[in-house]
Amino acid sequence: MGTKLDNFLDHERKIRSWPAKRSNQKLVIEYLGSKFNNEVEYSEAEVNEIIKQNHTYNDHCYLRRELVDYHVLERTGDGRVYWKPRQEAESE
Template sequence: MRSKLDNFLGKDRKLRSWPAKRSNQRIVVEYLSTNFTEGVEYTEAEINEIIKENHTFNDHCFLRRELVENRLLGRTGDGSRYWKLPLPADENHAEQ
C-alpha cells in the first residue's frame, strides 16, 4: 500500500517535492528528520550536507528552516550548532 509520504519521494527515497497541505508537510519533515541522530551536535554545514543528500529540488535552506520551525531540530541562537529533538510519541507520522 502506498503511503502519503510516497507521493513526495522519488524511487531513491529522496524528497522530490514539497507538499501543499500542512499535514503532509509535517509528514515530510518528520521523514527528513530521520536522517539525524539524537544526541549528536551538528554544524550548519553538516545539516546542509545531510539535507542536500536527501532531497532533489535544491532548497536545503528552506528545509533546514522547516526542520527547526517544526521543532524537529534545535539550534543555538547564532545557528552554529544544531541537534535532533525527540518526537513526542503521539506525533510520529513519518511511517504513515
C-alpha cells in the same frame, strides 16, 4: 501499496517535492528528521549536507528552516549548532 509520504519521494526515497498541505509537510519534515541522530551536535554545514543527500529540488535552506520551525531540530541562537531534541514518549 504506498503511503502519503511516497507521493513526495522519488525512487531513491529522496524528497522530490514540497507538499501544499501542512499535514503532508509535517510528514515530509518528520521523514527528513529521521535522517539525523539523537544526541549528536551538527554544524550548519553538516545539516545542509544531510538535507542535500535526501532531497532533489535544491532548496536546503528552506528545508533546514522547516526542520527548526517544526521543532524536529533545535539550534543555538547563532545557528552554529543543531541537534535533535529529546522526544517525550507520546501517549495515544
